Amino acid sequence: MNLIFVGPPGAGKGTQAKLICSEFGIPHISTGDMLRAAIRQGSELGIKAKEYIDAGHLVPDEVVIGLVKERLSEKDCNTGFLLDGFPRTVAQAEELGRITDIDYVINVDVPDEKLVSRIAGRRSCNKCSAIYHVSTYNKMTCEDCGGDIIQRPDDSEETVRNRLNVYHEKTKPLIDYYRERKLLSAVDGDKSIQEIFDDICSVLT
Ligand code: ADP
Ligand code: ADP
Ligand code: ZN
DSSP: OEEEEEOOTTSSHHHHHHHHHHHHTOOEEEHHHHHHHHHHHTOHHHHHHHHHHHHTOOOOHHHHHHHHHHHHTSGGGTTOEEEESOOOSHHHHHHHHHHOOOSEEEEEEOOHHHHHHHHHTEEEETTTOOEEETTTOOOSBOTTTOOBEEOOGGGSHHHHHHHHHHIIIIITHHHHHHHHTTOEEEEEOSSOHHHHHHHHHHHHO
């Protein structure tokens, strides 16, 4: 089962991706997590990506395409995978289409005004990438791995506006792209985490 999650920043893609991947036993491929890992390692790619990410811009297509191609060639992707946050441009989708087939594209839809408070309150573990929200978890360490809880530098209100604009301009066209190819299923992301999970499962089974 080859899956893609699209949707605006803060829609809950990462939260649902973790649940779906553990339910179906497929790897969770988050380009955002991969880029943040590269930044932590201080690699050349990380240094280059950081400027774009901190400004709320997209990292250039060729950089993320290279990362994803390499990751999809690993053995654990043979039986399926979930791409979270990739593709984000039509050019990325076209390139992905040349390397693999996709079974489902899930569009997690949430109105913009709700996204800002989701993102402003987002906290994450800097070790295992677990996702939290201050309204429900306000500890300094991760309950899964004991890692430090941090706020992403690109989750500032100023950057969020940029990211939403970028989403509308560059990523939203993917919805039509995949609808035309009969791969798109829309899921209402303005519900509880459990309800959204159930809705996604019923699309997939
Ligand atoms: P969110 O979950 O809030 O949408 P991500 O963790 O997916 O954020 O991505 C964080 C940032 O990493 C993006 O704002 C962008 O700068 C960069 N990024 C992640 N995936 C891609 C991609 N497929 N193409 C270009 N840039 C990307
Ligand atoms: P994305 O990967 O799409 O950027 P995340 O999964 O990181 O989104 O979620 C963004 C924030 O919203 C996190 O703080 C997360 O805990 C919270 N969140 C996720 N799903 C829901 C939901 N259904 N209702 C309320 N808050 C949610
Ligand atoms: Zn953790």
